Amino acid sequence: xxxxxxxxxxxxxxxxxxxxxxxxxxxxxxxxxxxxxxxxxxxxxxxxxxxxxxxxxxxxxxxxxxxxxxxxxxxxxxxxxxxxxxxxxxxxxxxxxxxxxxxxxxxxxxxxxxxxxxxxxxxxxxxxxxxxxxxxxxxxxxxxxxxxxxxxxxxxxxxxxxxxxxxxxxxxxxxxxxxxxxxxxxxxxxxxxxxxxxxxxxxxxxxxxxxxxxxxxxxxxxxxxxxxxxxxxxxxxxxxxxxxxxx
Numbered sequence: 001x002x003x004x005x006x007x008x009x010x011x012x013x014x015x016x017x018x019x020x021x022x023x024x025x026x027x028x029x030x031x032x033x034x035x036x037x038x039x040x041x042x043x044x045x046x047x048x049x050x051x052x053x054x055x056x057x058x059x060x061x062x063x064x065x066x067x068x069x070x071x072x073x074x075x076x077x078x079x080x081x082x083x084x085x086x087x088x089x090x091x092x093x094x095x096x097x098x099x100x101x102x103x104x105x106x107x108x109x110x111x112x113x114x115x116x117x118x119x120x121x122x123x124x125x126x127x128x129x130x131x132x133x134x135x136x137x138x139x140x141x142x143x144x145x146x147x148x149x150x151x152x153x154x155x156x157x158x159x160x161x162x163x164x165x166x167x168x169x170x171x172x173x174x175x176x177x178x179x180x181x182x183x184x185x186x187x188x189x190x191x192x193x194x195x196x197x198x199x200x201x202x203x204x205x206x207x208x209x210x211x212x213x214x215x216x217x218x219x220x221x222x223x224x225x226x227x228x229x230x231x232x233x234x235x236x237x238x239x240x241x242x243x244x245x246x247x
């Protein structure tokens with residue numbers, strides 16, 4: 001309308017300065033193309049920026065100390081669940097596992113001998129060839145030997161788990177997003193090694209005002225507008241029952 005008004009005022013000014021009304025050109029208004037503009041209501045629609053992230057993502061860290069012997073994957077590699085990704089040298093861990101297994105075998109042998117002794121004493125006690133005190137001692141020795149077997153088996157399981165920690169496997173199917181170590185590096189307990197994520201399910205976290213949060217709780221619907229112009233409906237809208245303390 002501003003441009004149209006400017007053109008009309010300029011035409012009227014030229015007509016006033018013209019020496020003869022016959023010199024004013026005739027405008028063909030039928031040749032002017034028109035376009036009707038209609039306003040679209042956007043009431044109740046709000047937009048926020050957010051970052052897309054994977055629902056399943058994990059930082060794989062070393063659960064035992066050692067030296068990296070091999071890294072079997074790289075960034076952007078697709079991995080399957082329980083796939084071997086990285087291996088640590090486990091000389092000490094393997095030695096501990098072997099020693100624990102040997103202790104289990106020794107304790108089982110002692111338990112077998114204690115069991116045999118107790119049964120022999122029980123037979124002699126029935127004929128009153130040994131005292132009840134001797135039988136009770138044989139029973140206590142047998143029970144202690146059985147308990148020692150259980151303790152040795154528990155230590156063996158712990159040693160085997162420590163040895164298994166030298167092999168880092170994928171907790172789920174996904175993609176390697178970051179590789180943080182190289183072969184030959186020494187790692188400590190808890191040091192990050194790899195990062196993986198599952199692209200099958202993604203989420204977007206945004207900060208919204210409290211009044212909007214209340215509306216979303218009553219009507220949990222939202223659309224996701226990507227940078228390439230694609231719009232996707234959100235499968236689920238979750239409003240956290242918490243607020244930013246700084247805000």
